[in-house]
Amino acid sequence: MRATRHTTRDCPGLERIEQFxxxxxxDGDVRDHIASCTSCTEQVEMVRENNDLFTDVLRLTERxxxxxxGETATAPPPDLAAHGYEIVETISTGGQxxxxxxxxxxxxxxxAVKMLHRSALASxxxxxxxxxxxxxxxxxxxxxxxxxxxxxxxxxxRHFLVMELIDGxxxxxxxxxxxxxxxxxxVALIAKVTDAVCAAHQRGIIHRDLKPSNVLLDRxxxxxxxxxxxxxxTGARAMLEATQSGEFxxxxxxxxxxxxxxxxxxxxxxxxxxxxxxxxxxxxxGQRPYPCDGSVTDVIRAITEGEPRPxxxxxxxxxxxxxxxxxxxxxxxxxxRYQSAGALHKDLHHYLAGEPIDAKRDSALYVIRKTLRxxxxxxxxxxVILLLILGAAIGAMxxxxxxxxxxxxxxxxxxxxxxxFASVEPVAGGHDVTLRETLDExxxxxxVALSGRPEIDASVRITIGNSYRALGLFADADRQLESALGTxxxxxxxxxxxxxxxxxxxxxxxxxxxxxxxxxxxLREGLDIRRSAYGQESLxxxxxxxxxxxxxxxxxDLNEAADLYRQxxxxxxxxxxxxxxxxxxxxxxxxxxxxxxxxxxxxxxxxRRVLDTRxxxxxxxxxxxxxSQLALGTLLLRQGEAVDAERVLRDGSGSAxxxxxxxxxxxxxxxxxxxxxxxYDDAEAVLLACYASLxxxxxxxxxxxxxxxxxxxxxxxxxxxxxxxxxxxxxAADAAPSIVP
Amino acid sequence: xxxxxxxxxxxxxxxxxxxxxxxxxDARFRPVIERFVRRMGLSEADASxxxxxxxxxxxxxxxxxxxxxxxxxxxxxxxxxxxxxxxxLLRASAAQGARRGASAFVEVPGENQLELIWREExxxxxxxxxxxxxxxxxxxxxxxxxxxxxxxxxxxxxQRVSQETGATPNDVYLAKHRCLKRLRAIVxxxxxxxxxx
Numbered sequence: 047m048r049a050t051r052h053t054t055r056d057c058p059g060l061e062r063i064e065q066f067x068x069x070x071x072x073d074g075d076v077r078d079h080i081a082s083c084t085s086c087t088e089q090v091e092m093v094r095e096n097n098d099l100f101t102d103v104l105r106l107t108e109r110x111x112x113x114x115x116g117e118t119a120t121a122p123p124p125d126l127a128a129h130g131y132e133i134v135e136t137i138s139t140g141g142q143x144x145x146x147x148x149x150x151x152x153x154x155x156x157x158a159v160k161m162l163h164r165s166a167l168a169s170x171x172x173x174x175x176x177x178x179x180x181x182x183x184x185x186x187x188x189x190x191x192x193x194x195x196x197x198x199x200x201x202x203x204r205h206f207l208v209m210e211l212i213d214g215x216x217x218x219x220x221x222x223x224x225x226x227x228x229x230x231x232x233v234a235l236i237a238k239v240t241d242a243v244c245a246a247h248q249r250g251i252i253h254r255d256l257k258p259s260n261v262l263l264d265r266x267x268x269x270x271x272x273x274x275x276x277x278x279x280t281g282a283r284a285m286l287e288a289t290q291s292g293e294f295x296x297x298x299x300x301x302x303x304x305x306x307x308x309x310x311x312x313x314x315x316x317x318x319x320x321x322x323x324x325x326x327x328x329x330x331x332g333q334r335p336y337p338c339d340g341s342v343t344d345v346i347r348a349i350t351e352g353e354p355r356p357x358x359x360x361x362x363x364x365x366x367x368x369x370x371x372x373x374x375x376x377x378x379x380x381x382x383r384y385q386s387a388g389a390l391h392k393d394l395h396h397y398l399a400g401e402p403i404d405a406k407r408d409s410a411l412y413v414i415r416k417t418l419r420x421x422x423x424x425x426x427x428x429x430v431i432l433l434l435i436l437g438a439a440i441g442a443m444x445x446x447x448x449x450x451x452x453x454x455x456x457x458x459x460x461x462x463x464x465x466x467f468a469s470v471e472p473v474a475g476g477h478d479v480t481l482r483e484t485l486d487e488x489x490x491x492x493x494v495a496l497s498g499r500p501e502i503d504a505s506v507r508i509t510i511g512n513s514y515r516a517l518g519l520f521a522d523a524d525r526q527l528e529s530a531l532g533t534x535x536x537x538x539x540x541x542x543x544x545x546x547x548x549x550x551x552x553x554x555x556x557x558x559x560x561x562x563x564x565x566x567x568x569l570r571e572g573l574d575i576r577r578s579a580y581g582q583e584s585l586x587x588x589x590x591x592x593x594x595x596x597x598x599x600x601x602x603d604l605n606e607a608a609d610l611y612r613q614x615x616x617x618x619x620x621x622x623x624x625x626x627x628x629x630x631x632x633x634x635x636x637x638x639x640x641x642x643x644x645x646x647x648x649x650x651x652x653x654r655r656v657l658d659t660r661x662x663x664x665x666x667x668x669x670x671x672x673x674s675q676l677a678l679g680t681l682l683l684r685q686g687e688a689v690d691a692e693r694v695l696r697d698g699s700g701s702a703x704x705x706x707x708x709x710x711x712x713x714x715x716x717x718x719x720x721x722x723x724x725x726y727d728d729a730e731a732v733l734l735a736c737y738a739s740l741x742x743x744x745x746x747x748x749x750x751x752x753x754x755x756x757x758x759x760x761x762x763x764x765x766x767x768x769x770x771x772x773x774x775x776x777x778a779a780d781a782a783p784s785i786v787p
Numbered sequence: 788x789x790x791x792x793x794x795x796x797x798x799x800x801x802x803x804x805x806x807x808x809x810x811x812x813d814a815r816f817r818p819v820i821e822r823f824v825r826r827m828g829l830s831e832a833d834a835s836x837x838x839x840x841x842x843x844x845x846x847x848x849x850x851x852x853x854x855x856x857x858x859x860x861x862x863x864x865x866x867x868x869x870x871x872x873x874x875x876l877l878r879a880s881a882a883q884g885a886r887r888g889a890s891a892f893v894e895v896p897g898e899n900q901l902e903l904i905w906r907e908e909x910x911x912x913x914x915x916x917x918x919x920x921x922x923x924x925x926x927x928x929x930x931x932x933x934x935x936x937x938x939x940x941x942x943x944x945x946q947r948v949s950q951e952t953g954a955t956p957n958d959v960y961l962a963k964h965r966c967l968k969r970l971r972a973i974v975x976x977x978x979x980x981x982x983x984x
Contacts, residue, residue: 060960099971103970
């Protein structure tokens with residue numbers, strides 16, 4: 047159609063043009079005319095631009111700066127008769143507008159009418175966006191979404207929404223924790239809200255402003271989400287405007303990190319996931335995850351940087367799984383949140399149904415705990431061992447000089463332990479989880495949880511590496527210790543005592559692997575670092591000396607070993623006293639060297655000294671005491687001093703059943719002594735009792751069992767009972783054919 | 788009357804005897820600063836004091852040669868001064884409040900928000916100045932400006948204005964758009980002064 051310039055008489059008046067611009071309302075003739083008339087098209091353009099400025103003027107006057115009138119709660123309600131509604135009363139006033147209870151004239155149906163402030167839709171563009179958005183929202187039908195029936199604009203340009211009326215209160219005004227069902231009741235409630243949000247997302251509508259006041263509860267306690275689409279239409283400006291009325295803080299406290307960062311492009315459905323996490327948090331704890339009583343800047347910093355307080359620290363009834371769900375929804379980085387409201391909804395349902403949640407599927411911690419929970423009885427042993435290992439790690443950290451770091455380390459491990467073991471509940475059945483698996487999980491946990499905290503990472507890896515080494519899993523140990531050593535060298539420098547600790551652990555591993563030269567190099571470097579860091583007289587140095595001594599003892603350099611043990615003993619006896627168990631251990635090793643050198647008299651004297659010390663300082667069941675008894679008893683027996691040997695072995699041994707397998711070894715040796723003394727009946731009784739106990743005992747006492755069987759065979763031979771002797775020899779052979787003489 | 792650009796005004800400010808330029812500067816920025824600090828939570832009386840403080844500090848610093856155009860816009864510099872003055876006062880009163888048992892936190896929006904608030908306040912100050920000039924210019928058309936003010940300032944509907952003045956609705960719209968067209972021209976003429984271009 048060719049545009050023509052009409053005479054003024056043909057053109058619609060400014061009134062019609064204004065109506066055309068503000069409400070798109072006009073008959074077909076006028077629309078066609080405008081489209082074909084240059085003058086009118088120019089007029090429309092002018093009216094549009096003028097009106098944008100006019101909204102600014104209105105906003106200015108509403109703010110009272112030029113003495114104009116504003117919209118207030120006390121202002122008379124608008125007249126909606128022309129639109130078919132009668133206002134009954136004011137329900138609430140808020141940042142965006144005033145909500146009234148109204149009646150639809152034609153149907154007498156009660157509805158809620160929300161009058162938006164003029165400033166809420168301050169430009170033509172925003173109005174158009176609002177209208178588009180509301181059209182989509184009006185198509186939403188969900189039992190937990192407040193239905194929008196109608197929308198429109200008053201003559202003065204103010205927009206309104208007609209909605210389903212919910213009689214009740216909003217979530218912010220209720221006490222959700224008092225809901226029936228406690229935490230589960232809250233989860234069930236938020237699950238419904240989440241489902242509603244999910245339904246909106248599926249239609250491409252993001253709420254952007256989910257907060258307790260936007261969740262209405264009807265008389266039955268059912269939630270209804272309100273104000274879909276409004277935040278998008280009114281935009282961020284409304285937030286800023288609210289600064290004036292003091293609402294800014296209230297609004298911003300619910301905002302997601304990407305919302306306060308001021309980049310609207312980053313806002314997507316995951317912004318609502320965050321808000322749902324906030325709702326869940328608030329309902330479970332009655333608080334917000336961050337302190338919100340500071341300045342706006344503080345609040346924004348808390349939202350973008352602060353770690354949320356764990357909900358369980360406020361409400362102990364919030365369990366670990368629920369906490370995981372909440373914290374995952376609240377992740378700062380949208381990529382680490384649930385990727386949709388649907389995923390969150392699923393996990394909330396898993397939680398309610400008592401099923402495993404998805405949030406933790408991949409976490410080592412979760413797997414350990416779940417496994418432990420399911421198979422507690424067989425795993426309680428592993429669990430206790432792991433507890434001890436990590437507990438020891440905490441204890442070891444007392445040595446760290448950096449108190450703050452130490453506290454952090456201890457805390458990290460404590461959290462791990464608590465997380466892992468606190469919620470273990472006995473459930474029968476299932477397969478056994480070995481200590482190895484438990485350690486593997488611990489490694490996984492370290493990989494996941496300790497990245498970015500190298501000192502703690504290395505410290506825990508040393509503990510785990512040592513545990514692998516103790517299990518003979520050298521390759522696994524190697525990986526952990528190499529990693530710890532590398533980390534310490536990198537963050538601490540080559541000469542730091544932490545490096546020495548790692549070198550030490552590594553050296554012991556190499557020694558166990560039979561790589562003695564490597565072991566010696568590592569242990570000497572560790573010793574050297576410790577000497578320069580702590581001084582010659584340090585107890586840590588004495589430990590290094592002991593390790594190095596053990597290695598040289600193994601490789602046969604007995605003079606060097608004796609020298610190292612002596613140095614260690616000197617340090618320990620000066621620092622701790624001669625009768626201290628640690629001093630005794632140095633002396634014990636020295637006695638071993640003397641024995642190896644064939645200095646049996648000297649060895650016996652040294653062993654006796656050690657034994658006396660240990661009797662004095664250790665409780666009767668201590669394995670070191672048994673070790674000393676065994677060493678001295680064996681030595682004396684070899685020297686033909688069976689009476690003396692028997693006395694050494696008997697003294698303080700108490701009842702054999704009450705102690706571990708080392709005590710049984712002592713008893714078994716005493717049986718041999720008795721046999722040597724010709725007290726065959728006593729010997730038989732002692733050895734048979736020992737053998738029975740050792741067979742029952744599941745501890746790694748295979749050697750002791752075989753040795754006892756052999757002693758019985760020898761005894762029966764001495765007694766002339768050849769058949770019995772042959773039978774016992776077979777039993778000894780059965781146990782370990784290669785070892786039996 | 789053409790608005791002096793901020794740059795032209797700044798040149799005049801260096802001359803301690805040039806009272807005219809200073810008064811012009813004061814007239815332009817005082818309302819902006821005043822509203823700006825009110826948005827930071829100050830009472831009317833406090834805002835007036837802080838604004839006075841800010842302007843004086845600005846003038847002294849400017850004359851001492853401490854404004855470097857390379858390092859940022861004039862507005863950013865004024866924002867900083869105003870923010871500091873406001874914070875001093877807020878802190879002092881918060882401390883006083885704390886002694887009485889009230890909250891002692893000082894609430895100040897972040898830098899980006901302050902810039903945004905400043906721009907909004909500049910826009911409003913500009914609009915207000917423009918409205919004042921519109922009134923002055925349109926005095927001859929008493930009825931036109933009266934209709935416009937009834938719509939814009941009193942917030943009355945077209946029907947209501949039509950009833951009160953006896954003008955037809957179409958005339959009301961005519962008056963509204965005539966004023967708005969003129970107002971747009973004034974705003975565009977003045978914007979440069981507020982660094983809003």
